[in-house]
Amino acid sequence: MGVTIYDIAREANVGIGTVSRALNNHPKIAAKTKNRILEISRRMSYQPHAYAQGLAKRKTNTIALIMPFFTNYFFVEVLQGIQDKITDLGYDIMLYGVNQTNQVEEYLKRAIQKGKVDGILFFSMKLPxxxxxxxxxxxxxxxxxxxxxxxxDSITVQNEEGAYVATRYLVKLGYKKIGMINASLDSEPARMRYNGYRRALEEAKLPFYERYFRISKHSKADGFNREAGYQAMSEVIDKNREDLPEAFFISSDIQAIGALNAMKDRKLTAPDDIAILGFDDIELAKHIGLTTMRQPMYQMGVLAVEKLFHRIQNNDFPPSHTTFSPTLIVRETCGTEKQQTKS
Amino acid sequence: MGVTIYDIAREANVGIGTVSRALNNHPKIAAKTKNRILEISRRMSYQPHAYAQGLAKRKTNTIALIMPFFTNYFFVEVLQGIQDKITDLGYDIMLYGVNQTNQVEEYLKRAIQKGKVDGILFFSMKLPxxxxxxxxxxxxxxxxxxxxxxxxDSITVQNEEGAYVATRYLVKLGYKKIGMINASLDSEPARMRYNGYRRALEEAKLPFYERYFRISKHSKADGFNREAGYQAMSEVIDKNREDLPEAFFISSDIQAIGALNAMKDRKLTAPDDIAILGFDDIELAKHIGLTTMRQPMYQMGVLAVEKLFHRIQNNDFPPSHTTFSPTLIVRETCGTEKQQTKS
DNA sequence: AACTGCTATGGAAAGGCTTCCACAATATTG
DNA sequence: CAATATTGTGGAAGCCTTTCCATAGCAGTT
Structure with missing residues (x-):
């Protein structure tokens, strides 16, 4: 069926070694032989057999990507960074999208299966x-x-600092009663974001109001989901009818969306009634004008691939850890001077 | 480094053939030998070498997925269906996300490279x-x-019918001046959606107003993008200040988002000033209460995998074509009796 | 006891490539 | 012009499996 180097060797009256050298532009080969072989292999539309090559070279030119689907937007953007970079390098991506946490181990085992991939990019989950x-x-x-x-090697975002910057921004705008809606503290980022929020409050000598702090109940994705945000916000509003907070820092954009829905259902708007500040800058955020902390997702994807390549080429150096600082993206939900960010 | 069947054979004092038979539970092997070998291979934590196996069996247990990233939400949901189904079947996914159209050929070639994948799932683009x-x-x-x-084999959505159902719904709600914002007619779905829209108008004996029809200019993703929707809506509004349309059928949700932004910037709201009906039901749609036509994306993903498997097992039957009908999802932007769809 | 018919097993061959070693052919040097 | 160095080439070995063929061993027949 398929054309092999033996077919080409016969056609060109050379040995298979020579064909291989011609195709891999090995230095030790005469230019004319090489050209002749290349011409023939083109004519016969030769395609090297990826697995045979992989077996011989002990190299797959493939990397595994293990990431949760439930991060949705984050996911797609990081993926683009990865894909763009990796294509340049001639590698392929084996995708393992995790829906339920018990799949993680299964996928890791698969990816580890001898010879399947040259490296692994592992995302947003605790390594089992x-x-x-x-x-x-x-x-x-x-x-x-x-x-x-x-x-x-790791690439992370400065969650503590991001939360701190976000909260400080709310302080700067003059809000005094600043609440927070957080995801489950099982999640490391959630804990960090909480710390940053508290630090900013303390530094501004503003009180922390227990009644304006809430942890999302809906446990899906550790509470980083819309329903969780909706419910948390509903509770806070309903229990504090007479004395609403002025602003909220919310631990993710997707929860912030839910929170905004809860406000809307109660005829409250942001920023007029309560200012809302999210985290992540998912694509959705710009559509609804949500002020938020942006994670440089695309760049994280690119960097991840670069780091992986260093390791593939030479695995003999200590782990390196890179952190990115999130940046504040000012839109409308915190009531700045109506800065119409159209992007 | 890695443990091979030779190591196991030596350890167990058997031939490599026997080891292979034990591992692949071949019928012709004594139960005790088999158990002994399995035990040993477990103890040595043997992992079969995927590429060697693939080479010998002429089977990769991998499929290629070639899909545009710019469909974003659509993308993620279909992907989930695919992933869930494919994992059950013990296959892996090689992902080729297309950002620019010229990448398509490149990726196809790669996927075709002999022996790399057992099959291809090709999405949302014209086969080059x-x-x-x-x-x-x-x-x-x-x-x-x-x-x-x-x-x-193909799986598509009844675009013509979907548009027809959508437009008829607007008619039923009593709207007379129904415009449409469409993507580029280069796109087959865009043409079909236009046809359905026209058919519904004709059937209802409602006029087609040239001035309320617009094709998105921004060419990115064939005009299926937010900026295109924003611009198209802006033009229609600005040119028809005195005589606005009552409703719009818009060829995609993402354009509808842009259109809604354009309205908001002009202090118009849906459905009070203009009713808006989209297409796709991207996740975003439910967050903003957009009435739209839903494509059964997850199911399409699952079915795609099933079809591919039939072909992998037996490629000897004529192509089959499946179409899904989109379903109307009523939310708020068309002004029904405030049906709070909370989901 | 000799034969037949099974079953279980060993190990070569095949799958398609890269790489290494040996050697032939050519070029370089004194 | 012989001796040496250089370059290019053929093809075996190796990567790790599966699969096929031949055979050893054994139970059952006559």
Whole structure:
């Protein structure tokens, strides 16, 4: 069926070694032979067999991507960065989208299966127990993105600082009663964002109101979801009818959307009644004018690929950890001087 | 480094053939030998080498997914359907996300590269010239989703009918001056949606107003983007200040978002000033209460995988074409009796 | 005891490539 | 012009499986 180097070798009256050298532009080959072989292989529309090549070279030119689907927007943007960069490098992506947490181990095992991929990009989830040592034993290059482990290269976002900057911004706008809607504290980013929020309040000598703080109940995706935001905001409003907070820092945009819906259902608007500040800058945020903290997702994707490549080429250096600072994106929900950000 | 069947054979004092038979539970092997070998291979934590296996079996257990990133939301949901189904079947996904149209050929070539994948799922784009015959020559099973070619299995959505149902709904609500904002007519779905819209108008004996019809200019993604919607709506409003249309059918949700932004900037709201009906039901739609036509994306993903599997198992039957009908999702932008769809 | 018919097993071959080693052909040097 | 260095080439070995063929071992027949 397929054309092999043997067919080409016969056609060109050379040995298979020579064909291989011609195709891989090896230095030790005469220019004319090489050209003749290339011409013939083109004519016969030769395609190297990826698996045979991989087997011989002990290299797959493929990397595994293990990431949760439930991060949705984040996911797509990071993916673009990864895809663009990786295509340049001639690699392919094996995608493992995680829907339920129990799939993580399954996918990791698959990706680890000998010879399947040259490296792993692992996203936004805790590396399951045992896999840290296993990955190191296997010497399989692995980069963590949006999650951390001291023994692996990682790329994360300064959650604490981001939350701090966000809250300070609300302070600067003159709000005094600043609440927070957070996701489950099981989540490391959620804890960090809480810390940053508290730090900003303390620094401004503003009180922390227990009644304006709420952790999303809906546990899907650790509480980083719309329903959770809706419910949390509903409760806060309904229990504090007479004394509403002036502003909210919310631990993710998607929760902020839910919170805004809850406000809308109660005829409250942002920023007139309550100012809202989110986190993530998902694509949706610009559509609805949500002021938020932006994570440089595309760049994180690109950097992740770069780090992985260093490791694939040479795995012999200590882990490096990069953190990005989120940046404040001012839109409308915090009531600045009507800065129409149209982008 | 890695443990091979030779290591196991030595350890168990058997031949490699026996080891292979034990691992693949071949019938002709004594139960005790098999158990002993399995035990040993577990102890040595043997992992079969995926590429060697693929080479020997002429089977990769991998499929390629070629899809445009710019469909964003659509993309993620279809992907979930695919992933869930494919994981059950023990296959892996090679992802090729297309950002610019010129990447399509590049990715197709890569996917075609001999032995890399057992089949291809091709999405939402026209199959580039020449690849139809090439894919058939290679006998590489290929399924088209959201696009069509007579020679390949396909899964599409009834765009004409969807647009017809959408427009008829607007008619039923009592609107007379019904405009449409469409994407580029280069796009087959855009043409079909236009036809459905016209058919519904004719059937209701309502006039087609040239001045309320507009094709999005911004060419990115064939005009299926937010900026295009924004601009088209801006023009229609600004040129018809004195005599605004009552309702719009818009060829995609993302354009509808842009259109709503344009209205908001002019202090117009939906449905009070102009009713808006979209197409796609991207996740975003429910957040903003957009009435729209839903495509069963998850199911399309699942079905695509199923079709591909039939072909991988037996490629010897004529192409089948499946179409799904979109369903009307009533939310708020068309002014029904305030049906709070909270989901 | 000799034969037949099974079943379980060993190991070569095949899958398609890269790479290494040996050697032939050519070029360089004194 | 012989001796040496250089370059290019053929093809075996190796990567790790699966699969096929031949055979050993054994139970059952006559």
């Amino acid at each position: 127990d045992g896999f840290d040592t296993r990955l190191k034993e296997l010497q399989l290059p692995t980069i963590l993105v949006d999650t951390f482990h001291p023994d692996f | 010239d020449g690849f139809d015959t090439r894919l058939k020559e290679l006998q590489l099973p290929t399924i088209l989703v959201d696009t069509f070619h007579p020679d390949f």
